[in-house]
Amino acid sequence: MAHSNSQRGVCLPMSERKRVTIKDLAAEVDVHYSTVSRVMNPATRHLVAEEVATRILKLAELRGFRPNRIAAGLRTQRSGLIGVVLPDIANPVFPPILAGIEAVLGRHGYVPIVVNAGVERARQRFVIDQLLARQVEGLVLATAERDDPLLDYCFQLGIPVVMVNRGEHTGRASCVVSDSQLAMALTVDHLVSLGHRSIGHIAGPASTSTGELRREGFMQAVKRHRLRRGAYAVVEAESYTREAGRRACAQLFEALPGLTAIAAGNDLVAMGCYDFLRERGLRCPEDVSVVGHNDMPFVDALTPPLTTIRIPVHDMGEQAAELLLRRIEKPQTATVVIELRPELVVRGSTGAPPGQG
Amino acid sequence: MAHSNSQRGVCLPMSERKRVTIKDLAAEVDVHYSTVSRVMNPATRHLVAEEVATRILKLAELRGFRPNRIAAGLRTQRSGLIGVVLPDIANPVFPPILAGIEAVLGRHGYVPIVVNAGVERARQRFVIDQLLARQVEGLVLATAERDDPLLDYCFQLGIPVVMVNRGEHTGRASCVVSDSQLAMALTVDHLVSLGHRSIGHIAGPASTSTGELRREGFMQAVKRHRLRRGAYAVVEAESYTREAGRRACAQLFEALPGLTAIAAGNDLVAMGCYDFLRERGLRCPEDVSVVGHNDMPFVDALTPPLTTIRIPVHDMGEQAAELLLRRIEKPQTATVVIELRPELVVRGSTGAPPGQG
DNA sequence: CTGAAAGCGCTTACAG
DNA sequence: CTGAAAGCGCTTACAG
Numbered sequence: 001m002a003h004s005n006s007q008r009g010v011c012l013p014m015s016e017r018k019r020v021t022i023k024d025l026a027a028e029v030d031v032h033y034s035t036v037s038r039v040m041n042p043a044t045r046h047l048v049a050e051e052v053a054t055r056i057l058k059l060a061e062l063r064g065f066r067p068n069r070i071a072a073g074l075r076t077q078r079s080g081l082i083g084v085v086l087p088d089i090a091n092p093v094f095p096p097i098l099a100g101i102e103a104v105l106g107r108h109g110y111v112p113i114v115v116n117a118g119v120e121r122a123r124q125r126f127v128i129d130q131l132l133a134r135q136v137e138g139l140v141l142a143t144a145e146r147d148d149p150l151l152d153y154c155f156q157l158g159i160p161v162v163m164v165n166r167g168e169h170t171g172r173a174s175c176v177v178s179d180s181q182l183a184m185a186l187t188v189d190h191l192v193s194l195g196h197r198s199i200g201h202i203a204g205p206a207s208t209s210t211g212e213l214r215r216e217g218f219m220q221a222v223k224r225h226r227l228r229r230g231a232y233a234v235v236e237a238e239s240y241t242r243e244a245g246r247r248a249c250a251q252l253f254e255a256l257p258g259l260t261a262i263a264a265g266n267d268l269v270a271m272g273c274y275d276f277l278r279e280r281g282l283r284c285p286e287d288v289s290v291v292g293h294n295d296m297p298f299v300d301a302l303t304p305p306l307t308t309i310r311i312p313v314h315d316m317g318e319q320a321a322e323l324l325l326r327r328i329e330k331p332q333t334a335t336v337v338i339e340l341r342p343e344l345v346v347r348g349s350t351g352a353p354p355g356q357g
Numbered sequence: 358m359a360h361s362n363s364q365r366g367v368c369l370p371m372s373e374r375k376r377v378t379i380k381d382l383a384a385e386v387d388v389h390y391s392t393v394s395r396v397m398n399p400a401t402r403h404l405v406a407e408e409v410a411t412r413i414l415k416l417a418e419l420r421g422f423r424p425n426r427i428a429a430g431l432r433t434q435r436s437g438l439i440g441v442v443l444p445d446i447a448n449p450v451f452p453p454i455l456a457g458i459e460a461v462l463g464r465h466g467y468v469p470i471v472v473n474a475g476v477e478r479a480r481q482r483f484v485i486d487q488l489l490a491r492q493v494e495g496l497v498l499a500t501a502e503r504d505d506p507l508l509d510y511c512f513q514l515g516i517p518v519v520m521v522n523r524g525e526h527t528g529r530a531s532c533v534v535s536d537s538q539l540a541m542a543l544t545v546d547h548l549v550s551l552g553h554r555s556i557g558h559i560a561g562p563a564s565t566s567t568g569e570l571r572r573e574g575f576m577q578a579v580k581r582h583r584l585r586r587g588a589y590a591v592v593e594a595e596s597y598t599r600e601a602g603r604r605a606c607a608q609l610f611e612a613l614p615g616l617t618a619i620a621a622g623n624d625l626v627a628m629g630c631y632d633f634l635r636e637r638g639l640r641c642p643e644d645v646s647v648v649g650h651n652d653m654p655f656v657d658a659l660t661p662p663l664t665t666i667r668i669p670v671h672d673m674g675e676q677a678a679e680l681l682l683r684r685i686e687k688p689q690t691a692t693v694v695i696e697l698r699p700e701l702v703v704r705g706s707t708g709a710p711p712g713q714g
Numbered sequence: 715c716t717g718a719a720a721g722c723g724c725t726t727a728c729a730g
Numbered sequence: 731c732t733g734a735a736a737g738c739g740c741t742t743a744c745a746g
Contacts, residue, residue, distance in 0.1 A: 020724055032733045037725060044726090049731060063513070069490040070436060071723035074428050074738045079382075081470075089459075090454045099446050102473055111487055113438075114471045116459055130468055133426040135438075144643065242658075256499070271658050296451065296655075301628055302650075303660030358717045376737055392739060401742090407715060432723045706736035717746085724737105730733085 020063045028063075029056050036060075040067050051216060074136065083131035084114045085124075092296045093313060094142060097164055098225045101140055101316020108325055110137075110182065117143050117150075121137040124150050133158065138324045138348065140164055143174075143206045147316020160327045164320035166211040173329065173336055176320040178311035179339040184217030185224075186264045186344040187291045187309060192225050196261040196353050199227070201234045202245060203271070205264035210234070211265060214293065217265055232256070234265050253280075260288060267292035267299050267308055270349075274302065284353035295345055304348030311342045337356035360410065371501040376485045377420045386413050390500045393417075397424050405629065439596040439681065440488035441471045442481075444500045450670060451499060454521055457674020458497055465682055467494075470500075474500050474507075482508050489514065495681045497521055498662060500528075517684045520678035522670075524566040528692055535668035535679040536696040537567060541574030542581075544620045544648045544666060549582050552709050553646065554585070557609040558591045559630070561622035568593070568622060571650065575620055589613070594626050602629020617645060617710035624649035626654050627663055627706075642708035652702055661705030670698045682710075 022040065026033035031052060038044040039056045052138040059065075073079040079278065082105055086094050102112050112350035113131060117124045124143065128150070131139065144151055146168065154161045155172055167175035184201075201218040204211030215234060222232045233256035245264065249272055264270035270292035277284050284290055284304055292299060292308035299306040316355055319338050327333050364392035379397065390411065393528075395401040396413045405413075430436040439462055443451050444494060459469050459558045472490060474481040481500065482583055485507070488496065495517035501508055509628065512529055523597040524532035531641060541558075547555055558575040561568030590613035604627055611614065611662045619625035627649035634641050641647055649656060649665035656663040676695050684690050 019723095023723080033723090034725080034734080035732060037723095041725085045732070052731085066486060066490050068492060068723050070427055070430050070492050071738090072710055072725070074425075074431055074723080074740090075725045077738070079427060089456050090654070092449065092452075095446045095449075100470075102446075102471070106472075106484075106487070111470055111472070111491060113468055114455075114459070115463075115468070116456055127463075129465070131424060135427050136423060136686055193383050235733090240529060262620075271655070274658070296448075298628070298653075298659075302629070302655075345501060348698055376739095380739080390739090391718080391741080392716060396738095398741085404715070409715085427741050428722090429741070430725090431739080432741045434722070615723090715746105716735085717744105720742095722740085725738090726736090728733105728735085729732105 002201065005047065009339045019068070020065045021068070022065075025056060025059055025063065025065060031061055033058070034333055040065075052276045058095045058135060065143070072354075079135040079137055080110050081134055081136045082110050082112050082321070083128070083134075083136040083139045084112045084113065085117045085127065085139060085141050085143050086118060087119060089114070089116050093165065093294055096313040097142065097317040097320075100314040100319075100323045101164075102317075104193065104318045104321035104325070112140075112324070113212045121149065125153060128153065132159065135283040138162070138328050140320050140324055142166070143166055144209075146209055160324060162320050162324040162327065164316055167303070167337060169209075169214075174323045174335040174337065176316050176323065176340065178215035178309075178316065178342045181217040181220065183216055183293065183309045183342040184263065185221045187293075188218065188221035188225065189289065190307070190344055190346065191261045191263070191289060192227075193350050194261075194289065194350060195226065197231055198256060198353075199232050199261045199263065200256050200262045200270050201232070202248045202252060202265050203234055203236045204240050204269070205238065206236060208240075212267060230256075233259070237265055237272075239353070241284070242265050242272040242275065244267030246275045247272070249273045249276035251299055253354075254309075261350070262288060262290045264292050267294045267296040267306060269293075270306055271302070285349050287354055289350040289353070290345065291350060300347060302349075306326070307347045308345055309342045310345050312340045367677035372710075376425070377422045378425070379422075381420055382413060382416055382420065386416055388413070396500055397422075402443075436492040436494055437467050438491055438493045438509065439467050439469050439651075439678070440485070440491075440493040440496045441469045441687050442474045442484065442488070442496060442498050442500050444474060446471070447472050449691045450522065452649055453652065453670040454499065454677075455669040455704070457676075458521075458678045461505075461678035461682070461705050462685060463674045467682070470499075475494075479507065482510060485510065485514075489516065495675050495685050497681060499523070501525055501566075503566055503569065508530070517675050517681060517688065519681040519684065522567070524570075524694060526566075531680045531692040531694065533673045533680065533695045533697065534566070535666075535673065535699045537570035537575065538574040540666045540668070540699040541571055541620065542578045543699070544650075545575065545578035545582065547664070547701055547703065547707065548618045548620070548646060548648065549584075551618075551646065551707060554584065554588055554710070555613060555616045556589050556618045556620065556684040557613050557616045558589070558620045558628050559605045559609060559622050560591055560593045561597050561626070562595065563593060565597075570573065590616070594622055594629075597623050598626055599625045599629040599632065602626030606630045606633035618707070619645060619647045624651045624663060624665055626650075627656075627665065628659070641667065642706050644711055646707040646710070648707060657704060662693060664704045664707040665702055666699045669697045674698055 005259045022033045022036040115127045163175040167177045203215040235251045236243040295310035364508040379390045379393040518530045520532040526533045590606045595603040652667035
């Protein structure tokens with residue numbers, strides 16, 4: 001029954017045609033299949049007579065031969081697969097990072113397996129196990145929180161790991177991040193130069209490296225400018241979301257009633273600030289200036305267009321992939337932290353403080 | 358030299374520890390490795406004595422054994438890999454689709470390989486070849502244009518394919534799309550009910566199924582409402598981008614000077630309309646109403662918040678993955694077109710036409 | 715219930 | 731320059 005339509009002589013639909021293998025080719029050219037294998041690999045091609053090689057290559061082309069990378073990988077112990085673990089692909093920061101990763105990987109003959117790991121521990125482990133069962137040669141983690149147990153799990157398993165976007169401080173893995181300290185310096189400098197003297201910061205969750213580092217950066221900048229206590233305040237958003245930003249913004253106004261400028265932990269948080277200001281009937285930037293972080297797509301189309309920090313997301317992906325590949329080649333390579341240079345993009349959400357225009 | 362740090366007795370870093378295989382386990386429990394194999398597979402586990410099975414399972418746990426899916430796949434001819442081909446991961450429509458795909462795949466023990474195929478023919482073929490070399494069992498294509506040669510290539514190769522977001526009309530592949538006709542009916546009905554009698558449509562590129570179908574849907578809706586010729590117009594945007602939308606919007610005003618409402622091909626195009634209206638000093642929605650399509654993230658934060666069509670992106674991904682999986686199981690399954698139900702989300706960019714408020 | 719064997723599609727020393 | 735063989739880590743008829 002199952003074979004009712006595969007009688008001899010009937011042309012099978014392509015989907016049922018057997019994939020062609022080196023053995024098929026070898027039989028047809030009448031050489032041993034190891035010779036075919038040598039020809040298919042550019043690095044060993046020179047080992048076989050040119051005439052034979054061209055004959056094989058031509059036939060391979062004709063038959064649409066495609067070497068089975070998976071079989072090769074089994075033999076060579078290299079799958080050519082890299083796992084990319086994201087907390088949430090729908091977060092607009094990740095797609096460009098992923099694009100950067102994929103670009104570099106492709107150039108080196110690798111291919112990414114992308115998974116959404118979410119936030120639950122159990123799911124994260126499951127996903128990593130899936131990846132490992134597929135023999136991924138390394139992992140790019142964009143999920144990591146400070147002291148992330150997932151990281152411990154990876155190290156325990158002995159798989160090469162690099163972190164992107166968020167960092168970690170134990171030095172066990174290389175990280176590619178944007179320079180948060182510089183970013184916050186740019187932000188605060190900009191605000192101060194506009195005349196602001198009462199500035200609040202809505203920090204991201206302290207469990208993330210970005211949350212912590214941006215907060216530190218803010219504090220340093222504020223001290224460098226000798227803002228006195230009472231001229232600045234920091235509150236923490238529960239998460240990097242618009243809604244958490246809105247709530248944190250409310251708290252910030254309680255902590256620092258006279259504030260004229262807000263450095264938001266990221267653009268989503270900044271959007272939450274917009275929401276809050278609108279509710280309160282406060283105008284941006286006339287009453288309160290807002291600076292975001294990330295330069296997400298389309299924040300230039302908000303009203304007002306958001307002044308924010310642009311982080312080189314695509315680059316981050318590329319660098320992370322390169323670091324990982326290097327580490328796979330040479331496992332002894334020292335871990336490094338690559339800090340990429342962010343830049344301030346001034347748009348319409350920042351201006352002089354009220355009464356100073 | 359290369360082995361200088363792997364002398365006997367020295368504890369190797371984890372990363373150099375050999376992966377444990379069924380043979381290792383078998384040797385330790387003193388059974389044949391085929392027995393271990395049977396135990397590891399839930400479907401054949403009942404074939405072995407319970408006592409033996411538990412002993413093996415326990416050891417596997419202890420040694421952190423993870424069956425090599427790739428080796429298994431080589432033997433069973435099933436890689437458990439699905440290729441997902443996107444035109445551009447950075448386009449906000451795709452991440453949720455991808456999330457939907459991945460969710461279903463994961464539930465069935467599959468894992469996605471995601472690639473950005475871009476728009477160049479050569480790159481697209483290269484990318485598909487890469488995927489095929491990895492023995493992907495099927496492909497989800499989100500790239501497809503009408504009469505896409507890439508599709509021909511896939512069929513020629515005989516690989517199961519399903520299309521998502523964009524469709525194709527030859528019936529060779531199943532498609533999962535949003536119902537464009539309904540979407541445009543909702544859009545035009547909404548506009549007409551607000552009192553608009555002069556409505557323009559900025560169509561997406563005719564080379565995409567969405568561009569063509571939405572245009573047709575617009576025409577049908579307009580005729581159903583018996584709008585006379587001269588009361589509507591259609592222009593085509595060169596691409597689904599903000600800038601192309603801005604240019605097309607300018608053309609639209611030339612084609613239909615008295616227009617009071619625009620049905621944009623998608624949200625990016627709608628943003629281009631916002632840009633154009635602002636340039637011209639026209640207010641939205643007081644002077645001109647605008648409806649988008651897709652309900653991209655954060656279009657609710659634009660000024661005015663964009664009235665648009667929400668398409669069930671996550672669902673589309675899920676359905677596409679399910680269809681593909683079904684087709685892989687039963688290649689003879691008829692191809693289907695699944696049209697998902699979009700809905701109108703009314704926000705601030707639509708209102709009564711001027712002089713009728 | 716368990717073992718022994720063949721084989722998935724490759725790569726790569728080892729001979730010749 | 732080419733062939734023959736072993737083996738990567740599994741699965742699965744086939745015996746017993």
